[in-house]
Amino acid sequence: MIIKKRDVEDIDEIIALTREAGYEPKHIIEVSKNDSNCYLTYGKLLRMKYIIEDSNIRKLCIYDQLKPRQFSCLIRELGVEVLDKVMLILKIFQMHAGSREAILQIELARLLHELPLIREWIRRSKLGELPGFLGGGRYAIDFQYEHIRRRIAKIRDELEELRKRRNTEREKRGYSGWIHVAIIGYTNAGKTTLFNALTNLNKPTGNEMFTTLTPKSYAIDVCRNSFNSKIVLIDTIGFIKDLPIEIIEAFKAVLEEIRNSDVLLFVIDASKNLNAIYTEINSVLEVLQSIGFEGKPMIIALNKLDLMNMDDNTSLSNLSYEIYKYLSYRNANIFNIVPISAYLNINLDILKESLCQAAQQLKNSANTYTF
Ligand SMILES: Nc1nc2c(ncn2[C@@H]2O[C@H](COP(=O)(O)OP(=O)(O)OP(=O)(O)O)[C@@H](O)[C@H]2O)c(=O)[nH]1
Ligand SMILES: [Mg+2]
Structure with a gap:
């Protein structure tokens, strides 16, 4: 798990969140500066490679918000699944979601988060730098991208309906x-x-x-x-x-x-x-x-x-x-x-x-x- 130095004082809360998402942090590494391309600077990246191989790590959680290119760079360099702060919180939300509205909202947040990552993946695979998303090849990624866009539009419509119903109920109560x-x-x-x-x-x-x-x-x-x-x-x-x-x-x-x-x-x-x-x-x-x-x-x-x-x-x-x-x-x-x-x-x-x-x-x- 990687955390920013300025978040060290919140480490108990971060570990509690990670555990709630179902993960046990094996190593916690602080970073004071990050690289715009790969998030980790060259030295830290080498250290991570060593730790991943040595401790047989399969997931890397970064308690920060990553840019799409940082995501793809980390996956390419380290060969492990990468999770950022948004994904971690959404995983906990998913576990607690009870109502239709909460389930839709969480799915919407996850898809909106994934869309730029897939866009970046398409860009890089078209440049020949990466294999297809989840091994799917170029057309499969394009298809997945379109599918996510349509799903986002559908969820937004349904949420809007729920919102209108809630507003009407609230207004009725307000009038009384x-x-x-x-x-x-x-x-x-x-x-x-x-x-x-x-x-x-x-x-x-x-x-x-x-x-x-x-x-x-x-x-x-x-x-x-x-x-x-x-x-x-x-x-x-x-x-x-x-x-x-x-x-x-x-x-x-x-x-x-x-x-x-x-x-x-x-x-x-x-x-x-x-x-x-x-x-x-x-x-x-x-x-x-x-x-x-x-x-x-x-x-x-x-x-x-x-x-x-x-x-x-x-x-x-x-x-x-x-x-x-x-x-x-x-x-x-x-x-x-x-x-x-x-x-x-x-x-x-x-x-x-x-x-x-x-x-x-x-x-x-x-x-x-x-x-
Ligand atoms: N000792 C003590 N514990 C409390 C008190 N109020 C709440 N708690 C405990 O604090 C914990 C969190 O309570 P919740 O009511 O779920 O808190 P919440 O603010 O609704 O939390 P989220 O829905 O997760 O944002 C539970 O274990 C409660 O039993 C209090 O006055 N005294
Ligand atoms: Mg509550």
């Missing part, structure tokens, strides 16, 4: 004055555990990454005393650091649920150290920006309170304050910060109260504009 709250956050932060705790549903949760791939909406009746409006909670897919843009693109329809929501309930695993928390906050905000997030009101749930190593309440309020400062610096529109344990149902009443207050404010401001 329901406030939409999307639960967002880093993978494994406890979003689904919180969704289950607030809805009394039993969606799968788990310690592995990307347990949730399909958003699930559910209306809850938590504001009965304050005003007569329902809140629709939406559980969403978790993010990771430097989520490749191709994957964000593939999940655009799902991420629209976030863009179209009124309030964001941002779940943060507060049992991690502050630097890890900052990294996770940045990763989430970056994805939100890339899907057109425009300063929606946010309620921050500092989750896993039961695992936090806090001697007294002072350190908890310090942590809340640090996170508040950090998010404000990043221009987040914070409505409230609530420390909770979704797993042990701690402070969920306070969180519900906050949700109702945010919903009430939104309704009031909407009324001001409408009438």
